[in-house]
Amino acid sequence: MLLIRCPYCEKDLPEVEFRHAGEAHLVRPSNITEMSDAEFEGYFFIRQNPKGIVFERWRHVHGCGRFFNAARDSVSDKFLTTYKAGEPKPVLGDRE
Amino acid sequence: MRKYSAFAIAREAFRGHKGWEQQWRSPEPKAEYDVVIIGAGGHGLATAYYLAAEHGITNVAVVEKGWLGGGNTGRNTTIIRSNYLYDESAGIYDHAVKLWENLSQELNYNVMFSPRGVMMLAHNIHDVQVFQRHIHANRLNGVDNEWLTPEQAKEYCPPLNISKDARYPVLGAALQRRGGTARHDAVAWGYARAASARGVDIIQNCEVTGVRRAAAGHVEGVETTRGFMRAKKIGVVAAGHSSVIMQMADVRMPLESYPLQALVSEPIKPVVPCVVMSNTVHAYISQSDKGELVIGAGTDQYTSYSQTGGLHILQHTLDAICEMFPIFTRMKMLRSWGGVVDVTPDRSPILSKTPVQGLYVNCGWGTGGFKATPGSGHVFAHTIARDEPHKINAGFTLERFRTGRLIDEAAAAAVAH
C-alpha cells in the first residue's frame, strides 16, 4: 500500500484514502467539437504510460476530496512529489 | 526435433537422462531476419511457431529482454475459456480453445490443457441478466456455456459456499465445460521448442533499445543490447511493455499498464475440481496439478511496471476466497507475485497492423491473455505473413478508438443499476 502525500491536507496518508485518476496534464480543449478524430483519440484514449516518471492524478476521495497531481516512478512506485491541481508540471531534474 | 514419448522417457531412464537434446537452441543473433518478434512470451513464441509452421517463414527471431516465458505467461492463473459476449471476442477466444484442445499433440509437448470447466458465479440479479445474455449469445455463436442453479454449482464444485446467508449469496453460475487450465510454462516451452526446431532463433537476454525506421517510414530493424538486427517486418508482442516498445517506433498507444497479482496456497490433495470465478466479489480460483490453490487478484489502481502490488489487493482477494470457500480459511498462502498487464480502453486486445509499414502489434490483453495464446499467435502470424488481418482478428484494430467501433467486453458486463 502506497503512502501518498495530499498537498492540500499536507499529510502522508495510506493509499486506500485515495483514488487514482489517470494521466495528468491532459487538458480538455474548450473547442472540443472542433477536434479532428485523431486529436480526440489522442486526448481521450492515447496514454503515455511511461516506464519511469509518470505524471498522474489522484483524488483524496476519503479525505478532503480534492484532485491533485503526482510525479511517481512507475518502476519503483516511489513518489517524487505531489502538487495541487492546476500547478504546472514540476521540474524534476534535480530530484533523482 | 527428437520426439517425446513414453518410449523416449524409458530409453533415457536407462542412460541417466543424458541423451535429451536441448529443447530450444540459444543461437547468436543473425544480422537479418524476415520477421523479428519482440517478446518471447506465449503469444510471441506462438506467433513465431505459426509463422514457421503455417506460413513457411522460418527466418524469424524472437527477442526477449529476460528469459522466455518469464513475463505474464509465467505469472498468470492459466484460466482458459471463450464464453465472451461479442462475436469478435467469442471468435478469437473460441479459436484459441479449439487450438488448445490439440496443442499437446501438435507441439509434441504436454501443455496439460485440462478442460475442467470454468464456472462464473452470479451474486445479484444484474449478474444473472448479464450471464444469461452471454449464455444466449454464446449458444448462437457455437460456444458452450450453460446456466447452473446454486445447487448444481455446488454439485460441480463441492467446497463452494451457496448459503443464502452469505453477504452476496450465489444466485447461480455460468459454466463453460470446455474451459479449464493449462500449464503456463509448458506452453511457452512447447512453442519455443517447436519454433526453434523449425528454424526460429529465440534470443534471450536481449533487450530492444530502438526500432529503426527508414525515411519513408517503414521499419528497417531493431536495435538491441546484442546489436542491430535488420528486419523486414516487426511484430511487437510485449504485453505490459507494449507502450514502451511502440514509442520507439513513434507510435503512441491507447494502453495503460497495471500491476496484477496472484498467489498460490500450499499444495493439498484435490479439492477444487474446476475453475471458479466471481467478478462481483472479485476472485478467481483453481487447483493446479501439483495441488496448489491458484488464486488471481485484481489490479492495483495505479499504473506501474514494478511487478508488485499492494497487500490490500491480496487481502480483498482472500476475503472473497474465504467468503466463497469458508473451508479454506486455514489454508496458507505460499507465494504471491505480480505481473504487468496492458489494458486498453475497451478491455479488448489490439491485434493489428499499425500506421508504420512493416510494424504489427499484438497487445492489450489485460488480465486475460493467457487463454488466447494459441489463437492470438495463429491469427497474428497470419496478419504479419499476409500483411492483412485474419477474419478472426479483423475487428481488433488499433483504429477502433478513433472511429468508436469498440469491442467493449467491460461495458458489456456493465454496472449495477
Next chain:
Amino acid sequence: MTAPYRIAGKGHLGTAPVARFTFDGKSYAGLEGDTLASALLANGVHLVGRSFKYHRPRGFLSSGVEEPNALVGVERDAARTTPNVRATVQELYDGLQAVSQNRWPSLSFDVGAVNNLGSPFFSAGFYYKTFMWPKAAWKHLYEPFIRRAAGLGVAPEQPDPDHYAARYEHCDLLVVGGGVAGLTAALAAAESGARVVLVDEQPEFGGSLRFESQTRIDGQDGWDWAQSAVHRLAGMDNVRLLTRTTAFGYHAQNMVAMIERVTEHLPGPLPDLPRERLWQVRAKQVVLATGSIERHMVFPNNDRPGIMLASAGRTFLNHFGVAVGRNVGIYTSNDSAYYAAIDLKKAGVSVAAIIDVRDNPKSAIVDQARALGIEIKAGHVVSGSKGHLRVSAMIVKPRGGGAEQTIAVDAMLTSSGWTPSVHLFSQSRGKVAYDEATQRFLPGTYAQACVSVGACNGSDRLEDLLIEASQAGRGAAQAAGVDHDAAGAYPEASAAEVWTGGMLGVAPGVEDKKAFVDFQNDVTAKDIAQAVREGMRSIEHVKRFTTNGMATDQGKTSNMHGLAIAAEVLGKPIPEVGLTTFRQPYTPVTFGAIAGNARGALFDPTRRTAIHSWAEEHGAEFEDVGQWKRAWYFPTAGEDMQAAINRECVTVRQNAGIFDASTLGKIEVVGPDAATFMELLYTNPWQKLEPGRCRYGIMLREDGYVYDDGVVGRLAADRFHVTTTTGGAARVLHHMEDYLQTEFPHLKVYLTSISEQWAVIAVQGPKSRDIIAPLVEGIDISDAAMPHMSVREGKICGVPTRLFRMSFTGERGFEINVPADYGRSVWEAVWAEGKKHGACAYGTETMHVLRAEKGYIIVGQETDGTATPDDVGLAWAIGKAKKDFVGIRGLQRQDLVAPGRKQLVGLRTKNSTTVLEEGAQLVADPNQPIPMKMLGHVTSSYWSENCGRSIALAMVEGGRNRIGDILYVPMPDNTIEVEVTEPIFFDEKGERLNG
C-alpha cells in the same frame, strides 16, 4: 517420566510441565516449550513424513521454518484442522494431535513409495514429454492420477470457527529478527528514545544464541545475555516486543506485513482470542537482522530420516535438551558442524566421526574437537547412506577416490555453510550482490530506508557485528528524527563462535548425483543437471522445470545448491545464472489472517434505508443492489413472487403504491454557476429551466456513451437537486468533482452528496395526490399549481420536505424527500393514508415492470456502456443548441452516428403468455447455421398483468426501422416469434400522468 532421548539438565526448558500429545494416534509425552519436532525426537521418533514425488521416508532436516520434510496435519477438533504444519515450528501443548501426510495406508508402509522404484522414469519434467496419447486419456486417466499423487495435506472439511485480527502500527524503527544483532540494534535505538518494534518468529528472542554454546557477551553466556537484553527492552515503554511473529512481506514505503500466531501454541479453543493477527507496520526505518540459514550437504541418499542440519542437532540439544541420536555422524565442509560434534560429545553422546570435505581444516574449533578425541576424517566425502526408515550408516571415502568405508550411525548432522537470509531485503527491492570470496549473496543496493545487520549482512565476527548493530540502531533512531545524546557502550563479545566457509552443490569426488537438493519436491543434483542439458539456462527456467525451491519451504535450504549445480554444468559464474526472485511471504501465511474480519456480514458494508426495518416487518424479500439491500417485493401470505408482483402492479395503476426510493443517489449542485455546470455535465439544457421545475437528465462520458441518468429538480436559480442511479451515486459525484476541480475550476459551484440525508418515498398511482394531501403543509399540490415534473419545498407530517411531482410508472406520482431520520415515521404516516385508498407497498421488481410498461430505460440494463442517447430513444434530451457538454465530441465519431446501431424497441411475443428470457438473442432467420447473425438482445422482459400479456424491451440493430417486423428468439428447445414494436405498452398517450 523421561523421554528416552531427553538429557537431564541440558537445554533451556528447565523443569517445564509435561505435555502429552499423539502422533498418528500414538501417545507420547514432551515438555511445554518443546516443539512437536523436539518432543518427537525426545521419544526417538525420526520418521514423520513422505516426500512429494517418490514418497520417500523423511525425518526432520531442521529445527525451524526452513523445514522441508516434517510437515504434519494438526487436528484440534473436526473443524480446526490445519494441513502442512511444520513440526519444527509447531509448539507443543498438552493434548496436541498430529498426523502424518501424503502416505497410504501408513507412514511406515506407504504404497506410494512404489514411485521411488520408478524414479528413473520420473525425471525432471517427465510429464511434459508423455501422457499425450491417446488424447482423451490426459483428462480422464493421467491427470486425475497425477493430482491424487500430488498435494500434501488435506484441506479442512468444515468452515473455520476461529477468528483473526488485524493491527496497524507506526514506529520509528522496526527491527526484524531478535537474535544477537536484532537485540543489539533494538537496544541501541530504544535507549536513544526511538519508538521501536522488535519482532521474531520464534517463541523467544535469542536467535542462534538458542544453540550457541561458546558465545559470551559482556561476560555472560550468550543465551543469558539475550534474556537480560529482552528484560531491559521489556521495561521500556517506547518498545513493543512481538514474538511468534513473522515479518513476511516488505512493501513499498517501508510497510512491513507481519503475522503473529496468538493461540497456536496453546491448548484451546480460546474463542476470545484471535488465532492469528496481521500487523501492518509503517516504519520510518527498518533494521533487518534476519540471520542466516544453514545448508545441508548434498550427497546420495542424504534424505534418510535422522540426517539433519548441524544447527538443528545443536538446537535440539542445547535448547530443548534432546539428543538426535546415540551415535551421531558429522559431515561438513566448514567449521560450524564441529561445534555440534563438541556439544554432543560433551553431553555424553557418541560421535562416530567428523567427515570433512576439506583436506586440512585448521582452526581452534577443529583442535577442540580433536582434543575431545573425536575422529576427524579430513579430505573425505560421504558417498551414500544406509537405512530404511532411519539412517543406519554413512558410506565414507577419500575425496580423491579410494576404498569406501561404512560407518554405523543412528543420526547424521551435516553442514555446507550458511546462506544469509536476504529475503526481506530483496522484497524491499534492494539489489543483492554476489560475494565471490564467501560464495553468498549479500545486500547490495538499498531501495528503502532500511539497513541489514548481522548474519544476513554477512557479518561473521561477533565483535564487528555488535558494533555494526549498535550503530545501525542509533543511526536509525537519528534518521527517524529522534534527538539523543546517549552514547552508551556497545555490548562486547567475550567469546565468539565462528562458522564461516562451506561449499555449494555436490562435493567433489561424488559420482552418483542422485543427491537431494530440494527434499520436499524430490529434486536431485541430477535433475538440475538434466534441466541444464535440456536448454534451461536461466535459474528461473531450472527452477520451474525441476520445481527446485518451489515447495512449501520456498528453497530456503536448496536454492543456493541448485544455483551452484546449474552454474557448474553451464560453466558459468553463479551471478550470471541469476538468483530466483524472493517473493512474499517469507513463510506461508494463513488465508484467514490476511482476510481478517472481512467475512460474512463484514465482507462488505450493508447499506439499509431508513425504511428498511418497516419493509422487513412487512415481509419484504430483498435484493442486493450494490451494497444496498432493496425491498424486492412484498408477498402476502400464500403469494409466490409472480402473484405478489401482479398484485402490486395492478394496485399501483388502479389505486396507488408506495415505494422506498431512498437508495437513489442525490447530489446538490449549488452556486452562482450551477446552471452552467449542469449544462456542461448533462446533455440537456438547464439555463432556462425555471426554479420549481424538474427535468430528466442524461449524463455521458466524454466518449459519448450514456453514463447515468436521473431527474433533476431546480430548487432555486443557484441550486439543483440531482438524482442518480442507485449504483451510480459515488461515481457520478466523482465524475462531477473531476470536471469541476480540474476542467472547469473557474465555475463557482459546490457539490454535496445528499444521498443519505434524504429518505425518498415514492407515491405513485391515480390516488397518490389524495394520499399525501392530508400530510402536506404549505404546498399547493393541485395540478395547476404543481404540474408533472415540478418540485416544491415545504413540510410533510411536520418535517421539511422536498416534494417532487414526478413519475417512473407513468401514473400521477410524487417523490417525497424527507430528512432520513424521519424516513420511517413519514413512511408510516403515508402508509396509513395509503391504506385508506387501497394502496400497496411495492418493491423494485414492480418498479421495473411498471417502468418497462412505459418503456422507460434503466441505465445498466437497457444500456451497457456502449449506448448513446439516440440508441435508447433519448435524442430529445440533448440540447440541440448547446455548444459544449461532456460527450459532445465523442458522439460525433463515425461509428456513433453510423446506420445500423442497436436501438431500443419493444417486443411482443406471438404467444402473449410467453415471457422471453432477459439476455435472449434476436435473429432474422432462425434456420441459419451456427454461428448465427445476431441482431440484438432482450434487455428487459416481464409478465405484465396490466397489459394482460408479456412485454419486453430490446436493443436491436436498426431497430426503429424494423418496427412491425417479425424476429426470432432461438432458444435451446424452441424458437420464439416476436414482433418488433414501439418501446411502450401502456397508456401510449401518457394521459395517466395527470389522470
